Amino acid sequence: MEKKMEERIKNVMSAVFEVSVDKINDNASPDTIESWDSLKHMNLIIALEEEFDVEFSESETVELLSFKLILIILNDHSVV
Amino acid sequence: MKELKYSEILKLNKEIGTNLKSNPYNIIVLSNITVHQIKEILEYSLRSEGINANVEIGDYDNIVQDSKKYQDSNVAIIFLELCNIIDGLQFKIELLNDDQLDEILEKTKSEMELVLKNLEKTSLVLINKFTSLHFCSFNIRKNNLEELVDQLNKYLENKISVNVRLVDLEKVIANVGVGNSLDLRYYYSSKALYTIAFFKAYAEYIRPFIMSANGKAKKALIFDCDNTLWKNILGEDGFDNIEMSSRTKDGAVFSEIQAMALALNKQGILIGLCSKNNPGDVDEVIETHPDMQLRDEHITINKSNWSDKVANLKEITQELNIGLDSLVFVDDSSFEVNLIREHLPEITVLQVPERLYEYPKMLRENIGLFYNFSFTAEDRKKIEIYKQQVKRETVKKEFTDIEDYLASLELKMTIHLDDESIIPRMSQMSQKTNQFNLTTKRYTEGDVKNFIENDTSKVIVFSVADKFGESGVTGLCIINFHDETRSAEIDTLLMSCRIIGRNIEYAFINYIIDMMKGRKVNIVRAKYIKTQKNEQVKEFYDKCSFSLTESCDSVRNYTLDINNYKPRQLNYIEVVNGKENGRANKECDVSSI
Numbered sequence: 144m145e146k147k148m149e150e151r152i153k154n155v156m157s158a159v160f161e162v163s164v165d166k167i168n169d170n171a172s173p174d175t176i177e178s179w180d181s182l183k184h185m186n187l188i189i190a191l192e193e194e195f196d197v198e199f200s201e202s203e204t205v206e207l208l209s210f211k212l213i214l215i216i217l218n219d220h221s222v223v
Numbered sequence: 224m225k226e227l228k229y230s231e232i233l234k235l236n237k238e239i240g241t242n243l244k245s246n247p248y249n250i251i252v253l254s255n256i257t258v259h260q261i262k263e264i265l266e267y268s269l270r271s272e273g274i275n276a277n278v279e280i281g282d283y284d285n286i287v288q289d290s291k292k293y294q295d296s297n298v299a300i301i302f303l304e305l306c307n308i309i310d311g312l313q314f315k316i317e318l319l320n321d322d323q324l325d326e327i328l329e330k331t332k333s334e335m336e337l338v339l340k341n342l343e344k345t346s347l348v349l350i351n352k353f354t355s356l357h358f359c360s361f362n363i364r365k366n367n368l369e370e371l372v373d374q375l376n377k378y379l380e381n382k383i384s385v386n387v388r389l390v391d392l393e394k395v396i397a398n399v400g401v402g403n404s405l406d407l408r409y410y411y412s413s414k415a416l417y418t419i420a421f422f423k424a425y426a427e428y429i430r431p432f433i434m435s436a437n438g439k440a441k442k443a444l445i446f447d448c449d450n451t452l453w454k455n456i457l458g459e460d461g462f463d464n465i466e467m468s469s470r471t472k473d474g475a476v477f478s479e480i481q482a483m484a485l486a487l488n489k490q491g492i493l494i495g496l497c498s499k500n501n502p503g504d505v506d507e508v509i510e511t512h513p514d515m516q517l518r519d520e521h522i523t524i525n526k527s528n529w530s531d532k533v534a535n536l537k538e539i540t541q542e543l544n545i546g547l548d549s550l551v552f553v554d555d556s557s558f559e560v561n562l563i564r565e566h567l568p569e570i571t572v573l574q575v576p577e578r579l580y581e582y583p584k585m586l587r588e589n590i591g592l593f594y595n596f597s598f599t600a601e602d603r604k605k606i607e608i609y610k611q612q613v614k615r616e617t618v619k620k621e622f623t624d625i626e627d628y629l630a631s632l633e634l635k636m637t638i639h640l641d642d643e644s645i646i647p648r649m650s651q652m653s654q655k656t657n658q659f660n661l662t663t664k665r666y667t668e669g670d671v672k673n674f675i676e677n678d679t680s681k682v683i684v685f686s687v688a689d690k691f692g693e694s695g696v697t698g699l700c701i702i703n704f705h706d707e708t709r710s711a712e713i714d715t716l717l718m719s720c721r722i723i724g725r726n727i728e729y730a731f732i733n734y735i736i737d738m739m740k741g742r743k744v745n746i747v748r749a750k751y752i753k754t755q756k757n758e759q760v761k762e763f764y765d766k767c768s769f770s771l772t773e774s775c776d777s778v779r780n781y782t783l784d785i786n787n788y789k790p791r792q793l794n795y796i797e798v799v800n801g802k803e804n805g806r807a808n809k810e811c812d813v814s815s816i
Contacts, residue, residue: 158233182259185409189260189419190230 152213155194159187172209184208195220224268224427229419236267243275248437251293253281253338254302257415261422268426274437283414287334290341298433299342300390301350303335305368306357307414313358316367324367332378339382346667347436348387349429352376356393357416360401385646386669388596390429399424431594438654438665440595441571442545444487445536447554448498448505448527451575452517453477457504468514479583481516483590488521492593493543495524497535497552502527532559533566544720546657546756551592595651596668615691629725630795632689636730639684639696639801641675648696649684652717656699657756659728660717661749661763679704680714683738685731686801687722697722698731704742711739712748729791732767734798736788744785751779 146154156171157164160178173179179187188204191197191213197220199207207213224232248269252261262278269276279296281289286303293299306313308331316324335350342348353375355368379389396404399420409415417425434440449456454466454473466474467481488494494517498505505527508515524542526535532554540547547569554560555575563572573589575582615632622628639645646668653666666674674680685698697719704711713735718728739747749764751757753776761779765771768789769781 154234155230158230158237161233161237181413182257185413185415186229186233186260190228190233193228193419194230 148217149214151194152191152210152217155190156187156210156213159183159190167210169210191217224264224271224423232267232423233263236263236270239270240266240275243270243273245273245275247275247277248298248433249296250276250278250298250300250433251281251289251296252278252300252302253286253289253293254304255284255286255307256302256304257283257409257413258302258417258422260415260417260419261425264419264422265426265429268423268430269433272430272434272439274433274439276433287337287341290338294341294343294345296345298347298349298436299345300429301338301348303331303351303353304416305353305355305371306410306416313355313368316371319367324371328371328374331375335378335382339387343386344669344673345386346669347432348669349390349432350379350382350387351390351392352379354392354396356396356401357405385672386667388432390425392425395421395424395428398428428591431591432596434592435595435654436665436667438657438663439548440655441492441551441592442549442655443493443495443523443539443543443551444484444593445495445497445524445539445550445552446484447532447552447556447559448496448500448508450555451498451553452481452496453508453515457500457508462504462507462512465508465512466514467512467516470514473579474514476579476582478514478516480586483583483586485516485521487590487593490593493523493545494521495526495539495543496522497526497532497539499529499532500527532563536563536567536570544658551589553586595654596647615689618691626795632691632725632795633797634687634689634725634727634795635797635799636727636734637686637688637799637801638734639686641682642684642801643672643675645684645696646671646675649682649699652684652696652699652719653715656717656719657754658720659723659760660754660757661713661760662715662752663754663757664715666715674701679706681738683735685727685734687725687727689725694719694722698727700731700735702735702739704744706742708746709744710746710748711742711744713750716749725796726791726793727796728763729767730793730796730798733790733793736783736785736790740785747783747785749781749783751781753777753779 153164153167156167160176160183162176162178167176188199188207191207192199195217197217199216203216207216227235250265252258259280262280266276266278279293281293284307286301290299308327309315312327316327319327339348353372355372359366359369383389404418404421406415406418431440446452452467454471454477455464457465467477469475469478484494496505505525509517509519509522524539526539528535536550536552537547540550547567550570551573552563552570553573553575554563557574560572560574563570571592573585576585619628622631649671650666650668653664653671657663671682674682681702681704683700683702684696686696687694687698699715699717700713701715702711703714718731736747747769749769751761751764753761764779764781768787769783771779772782773780
């Protein structure tokens with residue numbers, strides 16, 4: 144049973160930022176998640192690329208700065 | 224861990240972390256590049272084996288200063304990368320002249336000197352060997368970078384010491400592949416050279432160092448027989464049709480496995496069998512089959528019968544007097560493998576791979592489970608010592624009075640004080656002894672050396688011999704003196720389980736108290752710290768006439784007014800002084816210590 148993409152993204156974010164999944168709402172961004180710094184951002188990119196088997200371009204990596212944006216960009220990659 | 228995704232490792236690491244209650248084991252990673260991703264990966268690889276690892280990363284490119292700041296960590300890992308000794312060294316180096324190359328070599332060496340000086344007292348220091356493989360993996364002509372690597376590694380070889388070990392980074396890179404080890408994208412943007420895949424392999428590669436330092440090296444390798452030590456099924460195919468020699472392609476694989484087991488046995492790892500067979504049938508193979516390499520003298524314990532393997536493996540640990548977590552068990556049957564994994568999860572179970580030609584590789588990859596820092600003379604003699612023990616047990620049955628039996632043994636205990644030549648064995652005993660161990664503190668060779676060099680502490684060991692043979696160095700005591708208050712406390716007191724039952728421990732404590740009297744100690748303090756394995760010594764100090772001052776579930780505190788000490792009379796145990804401070808000392812007057 145395939146998990147919905149939103150759930151998978153939130154699970155990855157929860158693991159990377161060490162916060163519980165329910166603390167990750169649709170507005171999640173470095174402003175709302177305290178541990179989201181540049182080092183954790185690197186980890187997030189790597190974890191998302193592994194989870195969805197994609198590779199983000201350089202311009203995309205700097206744009207992946209909120210849950211909403213992550214969802215949009217992953218949709219652009221036509222991730223199943 | 225290879226199969227787990229990075230996000231899964233992060234999640235599991237946090238979960239295990241909240242559940243582990245033991246004291247944190249602090250690891251500091253110092254690097255001149257970005258390595259922050261190693262934190263959770265290394266923590267997870269250790270936490271999943273029961274070590275409450277807490278990994279900190281030093282400030283970026285601040286190795287020398289941080290080596291001083293973090294010198295009290297349990298482990299320091301040094302990740303000094305050539306590519307950032309000066310930024311872009313990997314390509315700039317080819318443009319440098321000889322003087323400039325020399326300067327870089329000397330600068331790097333003197334940095335290492337400073338770092339190692341700062342970490343002199345750190346329990347364990349792991350330094351990565353230098354490598355140019357990242358950037359020079361396919362060139363034919365040797366270049367300046369590779370020359371520099373050779374010279375620096377030659378220098379590092381001389382730095383191996385009681386607490387310093389080198390990590391062969393090239394093996395880790397080879398294991399993952401050069402391409403898969405390097406994150407070129409993040410290297411150029413953030414100096415983060417390595418990939419998650421590399422860090423996973425690195426964590427697994429260095430884990431044996433840390434497991435050994437925590438007393439968790441495996442002690443015994445137990446094999447099933449059919450299709451694990453030989454091809455085919457003895458009971459069905461018969462003595463003549465089991466294959467374990469290079470005459471057949473499958474036999475060659477089993478021949479290699481047996482040779483590997485023999486090599487481990489030589490290093491003191493106990494080998495055993497646990498197989499569903501008629502006992503006589505397996506004995507016949509061990510004694511008479513021309514292709515069998517594991518013979519009676521190599522096999523410490525043989526449970527070939529029709530009982531279930533869970534019961535057999537439990538009996539093996541009881542008879543060998545070791546914990547379930549000291550065992551590695553190999554079997555080809557998925558049924559048996561799953562059964563043991565479910566019922567005896569402390570045992571590490573390895574399954575013979577479906578592709579038989581991968582079996583030796585699988586076993587080699589797991590050799591690290593048995594890694595132990597100091598391979599000592601006691602390890603070599605261990606099998607012989609076990610056989611002596613069997614002889615003692617047989618003779619014991621002839622005596623009705625235990626004291627008469629002990630007197631007949633002609634026991635002799637030799638004491639060694641602050642003897643630096645025995646440091647590896649002292650450290651090993653602190654790491655491996657679980658049952659007769661009052662406080663179960665684990666010490667590396669570096670730690671022991673610190674105790675010996677310290678004027679206010681004393682490290683005492685004894686070796687034991689009787690008329691059947693030598694048992695070797697089998698007891699350790701570490702004492703901290705507080706001369707200003709005329710008191711002392713026993714930090715560590717342990718004894719190898721193989722010499723339990725001869726009252727040696729009472730002779731030892733008599734000696735220790737005498738020694739303390741010589742140093743004008745009035746009050747002795749001691750503790751019993753409960754673990755899963757040392758219940759048998761819970762009341763040892765009570766039996767030695769110490770007074771219990773307070774106790775709770777896990778700790779018993781004792782004091783002894785030295786004038787009230789009541790020594791046990793043990794005139795059948797001769798006590799002699801061996802070397803002190805590494806020098807032979809024939810007549811040692813205890814009052815001068």
